[in-house]
Amino acid sequence: MNLRFALPALIAMCGPSQAADWSAVEALFQDRCTACHSGEFAPLGLRLDSHEGVMAGSDNGPVLDTGDVAGSALVMRVEGRAEPQMPLDGPPFLAADEIALLRDWIAAGAPGPAEPAAPRAPEPPPDPMADGRITYDEVAGIFARACILCHSDNSKMGAPPEGLRLNSLKAILAGGDRVAVIPGNAQASELIRRVEGLSEPRMPFNGPPWLTDGQVALLRAWIDGGAMDADGVPAPVPVGGRVRFRGTMTGPAEIDGAPFRLTPDTRIDDRPAIGTRAELRARVGQDGQIIADRLRAR
């Protein structure tokens, strides 16, 4: 190898011109940010999947200031000087050299791609219902964008409320203080009751905006289809898991459209009439049915 030619190339690779390269920044955003910061439901409207998106900033305004690198919202978030720290699904958060890359790039004026990207026709988003079944990977983005802000160990509330983490399939199925998802029984799943506002407070807690009808339909289809993992394997029913509903009686043994089973052991205090408010404490049966332990007027 001829050092006289190799050395300048090496210096160029380590120098600021390389660090300020959009393609390196784009690769980092793709790797750690665009799972959430892209598309129609990007948090705070911030899209990090194109140079234009980054420059457009969020609903709050620009996220970078080339004259004040340290004060840029984006830098403050990845350094944890503004909470919650990004990426929201961390730890791990960004490594020191990744943060340095972002800082150098902003200091260099946040340049865009060398060649302007060829205009591409927007691709229609894939239809998750196309194959007639919904798997976890097709709903994970809803939890990432709308729920894990609070329901994870990086929770802005300090700890995940009601012990409920929504940042992995395992955590969602495990539930928190109570069962949140009953595979095969969306109507009786507290997670659905919360996003539809049947249980108060409605989720996401920082809404509106609430989930769209399309997002709720997707979550319903996923749960009714057995809460399948990415490979299409349905989740086990959490037999014996505890549930609690505060809602409206819609039948003699039905709360907000979810039937439950009364047994001789069910304790009933002032039996709530149809159309009135009730509290039901129950557990999950073999088949995902709801077995009432205690029913009372509220």
Ligand code: HEC
């Ligand atoms: C798992 C989803 C997720 C990932 C991954 C993620 N974010 Fe975020 N991001 C959010 C959410 C949700 C918010 C809104 C938080 C809030 O309401 O305070 C947010 C807010 C932000 C904000 C604040 C915008 C403003 O107006 O103040 C910045 C900047 C940001 N993210 C940058 C990033 C960067 C850079 C990455 C990758 C290194 C990243 N995010 C990865 C979900 C995510």
Ligand code: HEC
């Ligand atoms: C801004 C924070 C925040 C966000 C975002 C959020 N939650 Fe919550 N969540 C809470 C709080 C606080 C509670 C406890 C409320 C109560 O019952 O007093 C809660 C409770 C719940 C419960 C009830 C748990 C139980 O055992 O009773 C479910 C289910 C739930 N959230 C689902 C979701 C879903 C699904 C999303 C996203 C679509 C979401 N949450 C987004 C803060 C949040």
